[in-house]
Amino acid sequence: MNQQNKKIAILCHGAFNYIKNKTGNMLIRYRPDEVIAVIDRSKVGKTSDSELGYGGDIPVIENFNASKQYQPDTLVIGNASQGGFISPEYRQEVIQAIEYGCDIISGMHQFLNDDKQLFELAEKHGVSLTDLRRPPKPPRFSKGTWQTREIPVLLIVGTDCDTGKMTTGWEITQRLKAQGCEARFIGTGQTGILLSGNGVPVDAVVADFMAGEIEHEIDNASDGADIIIVEGQGSITNQYYAGVTLGLMHGAMPDYMLMTHDPAREEDVTDYPISTVGEVMQLHLDLMKNFKKSKFIGINLLTVALSKTEAMAKINESEEKYNMATTDLVRFGNLGLIDAIKRELN
Incomplete structure (x- = not known):
């Protein structure tokens, strides 16, 4: 992630709490000026501060469409499911974000760039897909x-x-x-x-x-x-x-x-x-x-x-x-x- 300030929407349906939303919470704690909204349909109307105790009045909203009023340029998947799979619900949010013109950052084991539809859609709209969990290739063996x-x-x-x-x-x-x-x-x-x-x-x-x-x-x-x-x-x-x-x-x-x-x-x-x-x-x-x-x-x-x-x-x-x-x-x-x-x- 480059150091240029971004306008980030954090996607974490059903996971906005101090344990599950680790990646999103890190951004809220250390880069609060870049986070414009948290997307969690289960906690609409709350703020970051009311849920986490920090982050000020960053709002919790229902879906990506609701974030457009804040003009995001990046969607970050804030939590990771067991196994690291992207749910159909998350996939639809990601598609809407790409079509709006947002870069996507994911820490899932299921890689965005390996998804033909998402990859082609990102190319069409000129946005980047970042898979944080993609391992180095070729892998390195220990030398002691x-x-x-x-x-x-x-x-x-x-x-x-x-x-x-x-x-x-x-x-x-x-x-x-x-x-x-x-x-x-x-x-x-x-x-x-x-x-x-x-x-x-x-x-x-x-x-x-x-x-x-x-x-x-x-x-x-x-x-x-x-x-x-x-x-x-x-x-x-x-x-x-x-x-x-x-x-x-x-x-x-x-x-x-x-x-x-x-x-x-x-x-x-x-x-x-x-x-x-x-x-x-x-x-x-x-x-x-x-x-x-x-x-x-x-x-x-x-x-x-x-x-x-x-x-x-x-x-x-x-x-x-x-x-x-x-x-x-x-x-x-x-x-x-x-x-x-x-x-x-x-």
């Missing part, structure tokens, strides 16, 4: 360059999907940069790639090449860096997505890890009980110890579903229990987390 790597790597992991791994990685990167540290962020999902303009959609890569693709991104980002921060995906304890998490970890071979967790949720996205923070941290360390001695240097909690009092109680509980800097970066700022990371680098 982590064994001689000199730049420290921090991998963001979580107790489940949707625990704020991308937001955590991006926030840490920007906060370290603001303090004079040359931090580099590597996106590994559609949201991180869209925000940063680089990275690899690791869950779209053939399993044998996951580690190699992450390794390649780290090698390319190393020159002049003080630290490389890799966006995590899924969870090592999630029955659907653990394979991606493990492949990403073997590609990153992190010197450090940082845990993310939503203390308001007792079940994961598959409706299975979430493991404890301590159990998931120990599992990561056990999986890494055959290769190197990695360590956890902090915890970032996703506390949006809790009151401020409840959230601070969870933060204090985490710090005491795990003897580790804990915060919710978006809600409460650095607290001791960024200082803890900087101490490791010095």
